[in-house]
Amino acid sequence: MIRWTHRELHTKAPFGIARWTHSRYPRSFVTFEQGGVVGRGEAAPNAYYGETGETARVVGPLLEGALSDPWDWQGLQANLTARMPQGHPSVKCALEMAALEWCAASVNLPVWRLLGLSALPIPESSYTVSLAELPDMRRQARDAWAGGHTILKVKLGTTQDQQIVEALREEVPQAKLRVDANAAWSRPQARRMLGVLEALGVELLEQPLAADDLEGHAALRALARLPIVADESLHHVSDVPRLAAAFDGINLKTAKLGGPLQALAALRTARALGLGIMVGCMIESSLGIAGAAQLSGLADWADLDGALLLADDPFEGLAWQAGQLARPVGIGWGVNPQ
Ligand SMILES: [Mg+2]
Incomplete structure (x- = not known):
């Protein structure tokens, strides 16, 4: 049996990036139950990837039939693609998450153990x-540093970007x-900012x-001493x-790639090509973050603060110490409703 619930999550403060500023985030949660075992997943739709809260609500029930045998992960992918070849990655992610957690729960393991991954520490x-x-x-930046966060990711994309970074460098001189x-950015702006x-x-x-x-990025990379990461x-x-x-x-995000297994496939492909790995996230609950956290021991850089920014995270169970997330130890995703 598959059930969807939908709710709006709220950030503690308006969250702004170059394209928009929002405080309200519609999210869809799926529960798959079979033989008394439950698997859960979250859809964090993002307009940039062609999704909204409304499309997730409509598409969830249209795609749920793709999940019939939770052990057949390849079959799930094939069924999802057959039903909707393009798009709706966050809904596909939710269903893949539900299958994975169902399998993990049925053998009493955390998902990362089910996937055969080592217990590597998650980077801060x-x-x-x-x-x-400004x-x-x-x-x-000051509050984050005071709260123990030593790595800050600064959102830019304005005409004041140089001033912003200079000001933050001054505000938290020891932060990474x-x-x-x-x-x-335009190409000339990017060259200057580099x-x-x-x-x-x-x-x-x-x-x-x-x-x-890609051509512009390749040219910029040829000039750069710092790593340039695609999102x-x-x-x-x-x-x-x-x-x-x-x-x-x-930057791997389960919600844009279609689930943790898709992110893992991208990660392995990227490693084979010599690329560095960031495991990132959308603004999503601790359930969605737990999905990404299972892979994060394989990353060079982690960016998993999505749930930390929420005022009303519906899940708990992730063990954070400032920016350091402990490897999930609980069964399945290791999180429970608050
Ligand atoms: Mg990004």
């Missing part, structure tokens, strides 16, 4: 400084800074240019090989 997660007025961004331009970021000791740069500008340029496992010529790493 970055904490996001969202795009806002004094607000300074305050966010990463920058995410969310595809907002010098600024390198002079300020920024650790990495995520998606400076438009998603389809918006990566929609599907099959994108990974061509990204290897333009980027140093990729």
Whole structure:
């Protein structure tokens, strides 16, 4: 039996990136039950990848029939693709998550054990400084540092970007800074900012240019000393090989790739091509974050703060110490309703 519930999650403060600022996030949760065992998943739809809360509500029931035998993960993928060849990755993710947790729960294991992954520690997660007025961004950085977060991911994509990074460097001089331009820069702006970021000791740069500008990214990378990581340029496992010529790493998010197994396939492909790995997330509950956390021991960089930004996370069970997430030990995803 499959059941969907839908609810709106809220961030503690408005969350801004180059494209938008929001406080409300519609999310869909699926529960798959068979033989008294339950598996759960979350859909975190994102308009950039063609989804909304409304499409997730409608598409969930249309795709749920793809999940009949929870042990047949390849069959699930094939069924999902047959029903909807393109799009709706967050709904596909929710169903893949439900299958995985059902299997893990039926043999009393955490999902990462089911997948045969080693108990590697998760790298410290970055904490996001969202795009806002400069004094607000300074305050966010100060509060995060005071709360024990030593790695900050700064959202950029304005005409004030140089001032913002300089101000934050001054505000939290010892923090490790990463920058995410969310595809907002032009090529000349990116070249100029690259010098600024390198002079300020920024650790990495995520998606400076438009998603389809692989040539621009490749040219920028040739000039760069810091790693350049793809996020918006990566929609599907099959994108990974061509990204290897333009980027140093990729940001894997289960909600955009269609689930933890799709993210794992992208991760292995990326490793074979010599790419660095970030495991990232959308604004999603601890259930969605738990899905990504299972793979995060394989990552070079973690960006899993989505649930930490929520005022009303419906799940609990992830063990955070500031930015350090402990390897999940509970059965399945290791989280429970609050
Ligand atoms: Mg990003």
